Amino acid sequence: MTVHGDSRASAFRRTWRKVAASTAVLGTGLFLASCAKDSPQDTWKPKGDAARKIDNLQRPVFLVAGIVGVLVCIAVAYAIARFRDKGQPIPKQSHGKPALEIVLTIIPFIILATIGAFTARTIVQLADTKGCEMTVNVTGQQWWWEYDYPVTEGNQKYGITKPIVTSGELVIPAGTCVLLRETSRDVIHSYWIPALNGKKDAVPGRVHENKLEADKPGYFAGQCTEFCGLSHANMRQWAIALSEADFAKWVENQQKTATVYAETDESPEAVGYRAFRQNCSRCHQVNGMQNADGTPTIAAPENNIVAGSAPNLTHLMTRSRFAGETFPLLNEECTDRLTKAASDQLGAVYLEGVTSSCLNRAQLEAWLRNAPEEKPMYVKPDAKGLLRGMPNLGLSEAQIDSIVTYLQTLK
Ligand SMILES: [Cu+2]
Numbered sequence: 001m002t003v004h005g006d007s008r009a010s011a012f013r014r015t016w017r018k019v020a021a022s023t024a025v026l027g028t029g030l031f032l033a034s035c036a037k038d039s040p041q042d043t044w045k046p047k048g049d050a051a052r053k054i055d056n057l058q059r060p061v062f063l064v065a066g067i068v069g070v071l072v073c074i075a076v077a078y079a080i081a082r083f084r085d086k087g088q089p090i091p092k093q094s095h096g097k098p099a100l101e102i103v104l105t106i107i108p109f110i111i112l113a114t115i116g117a118f119t120a121r122t123i124v125q126l127a128d129t130k131g132c133e134m135t136v137n138v139t140g141q142q143w144w145w146e147y148d149y150p151v152t153e154g155n156q157k158y159g160i161t162k163p164i165v166t167s168g169e170l171v172i173p174a175g176t177c178v179l180l181r182e183t184s185r186d187v188i189h190s191y192w193i194p195a196l197n198g199k200k201d202a203v204p205g206r207v208h209e210n211k212l213e214a215d216k217p218g219y220f221a222g223q224c225t226e227f228c229g230l231s232h233a234n235m236r237q238w239a240i241a242l243s244e245a246d247f248a249k250w251v252e253n254q255q256k257t258a259t260v261y262a263e264t265d266e267s268p269e270a271v272g273y274r275a276f277r278q279n280c281s282r283c284h285q286v287n288g289m290q291n292a293d294g295t296p297t298i299a300a301p302e303n304n305i306v307a308g309s310a311p312n313l314t315h316l317m318t319r320s321r322f323a324g325e326t327f328p329l330l331n332e333e334c335t336d337r338l339t340k341a342a343s344d345q346l347g348a349v350y351l352e353g354v355t356s357s358c359l360n361r362a363q364l365e366a367w368l369r370n371a372p373e374e375k376p377m378y379v380k381p382d383a384k385g386l387l388r389g390m391p392n393l394g395l396s397e398a399q400i401d402s403i404v405t406y407l408q409t410l411k
Pocket residue numbers: 140141143188189190224225226227228232235
C-alpha cells in the first residue's frame with residue numbers, strides 16, 4: 001500500500017470518528033430531552049383507562065422491537081468485522097439454504113402475528129363505547145376545538161338539561177367514560193390527550209367515535225396532531241377532569257346565560273356590553289345577550305368565517321387559556337397555581353375561574369388589538385369575503401379597555 005493510500009484511510013477514520021461522536025451526542029441529547037421531568041404529553045404515563053390499554057400494548061412491542069433491533073445490530077457488526085475484505089479469495093458462491101430461510105420467515109411471522117393479535121384486541125376494546133355514559137361532540141376548526149354537550153339521556157344524569165358549548169378545554173367528570181364524537185368543519189384535525197386517549201382524526205363530513213376517561217381529577221395537555229395549516233402548532237387542547245361534585249357545579253354554571261344590561265345603564269360593564277355587541281357579536285355568541293329592542297343577539301359566524309363558527313364566549317372567564325389554548329388567560333402566578341394543584345385541590349382552583357387579580361389582561365388586550373399578530377391566521381378574506389380566524393378589528397384603546405371590562409363579567 002502506498003503512503004498516499006494510508007493518509008486517505010486515516011482521513012476516512014477521522015471523518016468516521018467525527019460522525020460517530022456527533023451521532024452519540026445528538027442521540028444522548030434527544031434521549032435526555034425525552035426524559036425531561038416536565039413533560040405533560042408523555043405517552044408513557046397514562047392517567048386513564050384508554051391510554052393505559054395503549055400503554056400496555058406499546059411497552060411489550062417496544063421491548064420486542066428493541067431486542068430485535070439490538071440482535072440485528074450485533075449481527076451486522078459481526079458480519080462487518082468477520083468478513084471484511086482482507087484480500088482473501090472470493091468464497092464459493094451458493095444459492096439458497098431452505099432450512100435457514102424457513103426459520104427466518106417463521107420467527108418474524110410469529111412475532112408479528114402475536115403483536116397483531118394483541119393490537120387487534122386493543123383496537124376492539126378501544127372501539128367499544130357501550131359503557132360510556134357521557135357524550136361530548138368535539139369539532140375541530142382552523143385552529144381551535146369546540147365542545148358541545150348535547151342533552152342526551154346519559155348527559156342528563158350529569159345535570160345537562162340545556163346544551164353547553166365551550167372551546168379549548170374539555171371538562172369532564174373523573175372516573176367516567178366519556179364518548180367523544182369527533183368531526184371537523186374544514187380540514188382534517190386530530191384529537192389527542194396523550195395521558196387519556198389515543199389519536200383519532202376529526203374529518204369533515206364524518207363522525208369518529210373516541211373514548212376517554214381520567215382516573216382522578218387532573219389537568220391534561222393535548223394538541224391537534226394532524227397538520228391543519230398555518231396555525232396547526234397553535235391548535236392545542238386541555239382536558240380538565242373534575243370530581244363529580246365539582247363537575248356538577250361546572251355544568252350548572254355553564255348553563256346560565258349572561259347578564260343583560262339596560263340600554264340606559266352607563267356603568268363600565270354596560271358600556272362594554274354594547275361595544276361587544278357592536279364589534280364582536282357578529283361572530284361570537286354570548287347566550288342571553290339582547291339587542292337594543294330586546295330581541296336576542298344571535299351571532300352569525302357563518303357569514304364571516306370560512307368554517308362557520310367562532311368560540312362561544314358566554315363563559316370565557318371559566319377557561320384558563322384561549323385561542324386554541326395558545327395563550328394563558330390566567331397570569332403566571334395563577335397558571336402555576338392551577339397546573340401545580342394537587343388532584344383534590346384542582347376542582348376548587350379551576351372553578352374559581354379567572355378572577356380580576358388572576359386575569360392576564362395584557363394578553364387579552366393584545367388579542368383584541370391585533371389577533372392575527374398574536375396567532376398566525378389568514379387575514380385576507382376569501383372570494384366570498386370569509387376569514388380563517390379573527391381579524392384585526394382596528395379598535396381604539398378605549399374600546400379595548402371597555403370590552404375587556406365587559407369580558408370579565410363572562411363567568
Ligand atoms: Cu388542527
